[in-house]
Amino acid sequence: MSSVKKVTLKSSDGEIFEVEETVAMESQTIKGLIEDDCADNAIPLPNVTGHILSLVIQYCKEHTSSSDSNSSKSNEKLKAWDTQFINVDLNVLFDLIMAANYLNVKGLLDLTCQTVADMIKEKTPEQIRAMFNIVNDFTPEEEEEVRRENAWAFEISLKNNNVVDTFEVEESMAKELQTIKNMIEDNYTDSVIPLHNVTSDILELVIEDCKKHVEAAESESEPSYSLASKLIDDPLKA
Amino acid sequence: MGEREVDWSALPMELLPLIGKTVQARINVVRFRSVCTSWRSSIPPLRGISPPLLLPFPYPINSAGGQSFLSQSTIYRLEPPDDNPNLSTCSSKSWLVKVEEFEPGRVRLLNPLSSLHIRFLPDSFPKVINLLGFRVVEVGKAYKLQHSNGMDIAGVNKLVLFPNSAWTSCVEDKLIFGLFHEGKLGYVKYGDENWTFVDDHNFYCDDITVYKGQPYVVDRLGTVSWIDSSMKLIQFSPPLCGLGNQKHLVESCGELYVVDRSFDRERRFDHGLRRYRLCPKTVNIEVYKLDQEWGCWVMVKNLGDQVFFLGKDSSFSVSATEFSGCKGNCVYFTDENDIGVFYFENQKTGKIVDFQDRCHLFWPPPSWLSSKSSSKC
Numbered sequence: 243m244s245s246v247k248k249v250t251l252k253s254s255d256g257e258i259f260e261v262e263e264t265v266a267m268e269s270q271t272i273k274g275l276i277e278d279d280c281a282d283n284a285i286p287l288p289n290v291t292g293h294i295l296s297l298v299i300q301y302c303k304e305h306t307s308s309s310d311s312n313s314s315k316s317n318e319k320l321k322a323w324d325t326q327f328i329n330v331d332l333n334v335l336f337d338l339i340m341a342a343n344y345l346n347v348k349g350l351l352d353l354t355c356q357t358v359a360d361m362i363k364e365k366t367p368e369q370i371r372a373m374f375n376i377v378n379d380f381t382p383e384e385e386e387e388v389r390r391e392n393a394w395a396f397e398i399s400l401k402n403n404n405v406v407d408t409f410e411v412e413e414s415m416a417k418e419l420q421t422i423k424n425m426i427e428d429n430y431t432d433s434v435i436p437l438h439n440v441t442s443d444i445l446e447l448v449i450e451d452c453k454k455h456v457e458a459a460e461s462e463s464e465p466s467y468s469l470a471s472k473l474i475d476d477p478l479k480a
Numbered sequence: 481m482g483e484r485e486v487d488w489s490a491l492p493m494e495l496l497p498l499i500g501k502t503v504q505a506r507i508n509v510v511r512f513r514s515v516c517t518s519w520r521s522s523i524p525p526l527r528g529i530s531p532p533l534l535l536p537f538p539y540p541i542n543s544a545g546g547q548s549f550l551s552q553s554t555i556y557r558l559e560p561p562d563d564n565p566n567l568s569t570c571s572s573k574s575w576l577v578k579v580e581e582f583e584p585g586r587v588r589l590l591n592p593l594s595s596l597h598i599r600f601l602p603d604s605f606p607k608v609i610n611l612l613g614f615r616v617v618e619v620g621k622a623y624k625l626q627h628s629n630g631m632d633i634a635g636v637n638k639l640v641l642f643p644n645s646a647w648t649s650c651v652e653d654k655l656i657f658g659l660f661h662e663g664k665l666g667y668v669k670y671g672d673e674n675w676t677f678v679d680d681h682n683f684y685c686d687d688i689t690v691y692k693g694q695p696y697v698v699d700r701l702g703t704v705s706w707i708d709s710s711m712k713l714i715q716f717s718p719p720l721c722g723l724g725n726q727k728h729l730v731e732s733c734g735e736l737y738v739v740d741r742s743f744d745r746e747r748r749f750d751h752g753l754r755r756y757r758l759c760p761k762t763v764n765i766e767v768y769k770l771d772q773e774w775g776c777w778v779m780v781k782n783l784g785d786q787v788f789f790l791g792k793d794s795s796f797s798v799s800a801t802e803f804s805g806c807k808g809n810c811v812y813f814t815d816e817n818d819i820g821v822f823y824f825e826n827q828k829t830g831k832i833v834d835f836q837d838r839c840h841l842f843w844p845p846p847s848w849l850s851s852k853s854s855s856k857c
Binding site for chain 2: 363370380
């Protein structure tokens with residue numbers, strides 16, 4: 243008589259498995275049945291085929307022995323075993339998830355779900371659907387929502403030279419710009435100085451910058467030159 | 481075994497959240513929700529940092545009214561799917577891009593190194609990109625502390641969130657570490673009145689990162705320490721004693737590297753100030769890896785196909801093979817908003833404009849971007 247208690251599991255296709263009680267108890271479902279004293283005969287598992295059940299048992303065996311106090315299996319080795327174990331085709335993976343859920347084997351459920359999540363990584367939804375045989379069942383409204391969630395609308399300034407904005411500035415500030423200074427000193431008599439090469443956005447920034455320098459020069463404090471750097475429109479240029 | 485095509489929509493609904501919750505990066509959560517109605521309803525949408533993370537100011541002088549916000553930007557690698565007919569004629573298969581999603585679906589394009597907003601784009605650049613047609617991989621995340629008007633708060637060098645996955649967008653779980661002026665290390669949790677500073681007078685933190693789920697810092701001498709749950713610094717490595725002025729932490733292929741940067745001061749004419757001033761200019765870069773067995777630093781002379789990025793608010797690495805046409809074994813850095821690059825093979829360093837003939841993975845945007853028509857808004 244062996245001192246190790248065993249339980250008998252019967253798969254949906256009639257395969258019989260004898261496993262140690264401790265191993266079987268990795269499944270919370272089976273654990274419950276054993277504790278409720280319903281496990282004297284073979285426990286029927288109508289939702290799990292023999293092939294899948296053998297895999298689940300393999301998993302449980304590996305993970306029970308590693309929770310022993312004198313187990314030599316390191317976490318890394320166990321992880322490596324898991325990776326090897328879960329390297330199965332999609333059909334088997336699906337069955338494993340269902341089995342892990344039905345039998346309530348938390349570790350296996352987490353492992354299988356994580357594997358699915360990893361498979362989804364870097365794939366477009368179209369590719370995910372193809373991989374998992376899922377039908378796109380979005381309504382046109384939902385489709386629009388999905389499209390919006392997956393879009394990037396860039397906040398950029400369009401180089402629109404057609405927009406004409408006039409800015410009124412104090413002469414002292416305008417003189418910060420050598421070009422304008424020269425124009426003023428040359429008695430440019432038009433009321434508005436046209437700047438054909440500068441869009442309103444840039445002009446706004448430049449004026450702000452001049453303002454800061456004029457203010458700084460007046461107060462003799464350390465001017466902030468962070469604005470000047472914002473004029474960079476080509477990331478490669480200084 | 482017969483050829484059985486499993487219909488994964490037969491998966492019980494209660495399992496979908498289990499799968500969804502293990503998805504780490506935000507882009508993958510969005511993808512997950514874009515597959516079909518049952519997948520979509522199984523996990524809630526993620527919208528940046530929600531609610532907006534309001535934090536106390538790190539220094540009393542900042543708090544002249546208003547509050548500070550944590551803003552997040554993400555670095556992605558964008559790749560067209562293989563069936564794009566224009567691909568064979570393109571020089572670069574992938575594009576490295578940094579964006580800040582300030583509103584759902586609206587992004588600002590940022591320079592991956594200087595984090596400046598790229599306001600002007602070539603005319604051929606699409607105004608809207610439909611990500612459904614691309615492979616999008618998250619490379620890294622970066623954080624900034626800003627005033628409510630969007631201006632950056634001065635004196636903040638780097639911020640990291642801990643833990644770092646997409647699902648801890650629930651703000652209550654987050655711990656924010658910050659490196660401030662003069663290398664001070666501080667941390668704050670949502671709801672705290674003030675930042676707590678790790679007070680160690682001899683400690684000047686150069687860089688901080690989250691590596692293998694733990695926050696690590698490197699000090700001026702190149703000693704790497706990790707921060708334990710009681711906010712104590714546990715020494716992890718001996719001092720590097722490199723000859724450089726500034727140390728950076730970069731994770732590459734699962735390993736932690738220390739990059740030692742040497743500066744020279746260069747007199748440059750500042751057009752804004754109308755005078756000469758001394759600007760730092762990177763003249764040399766050395767990369768070290770810790771030999772964990774012997775507990776000593778080993779200089780790395782060749783990065784292989786890896787490209788290191790020493791950005792203003794984030795450091796990361798990518799593999800050049802994923803960006804065909806680009807060579808690895810180089811380090812990109814930023815000197816006061818100038819972008820420079822250091823090539824290991826010939827020890828050449830300089831501004832990126834001086835190397836226009838070389839392929840730079842983040843600029844200019846590849847031609848396949850504009851050839852893929854943007855969706856109508």
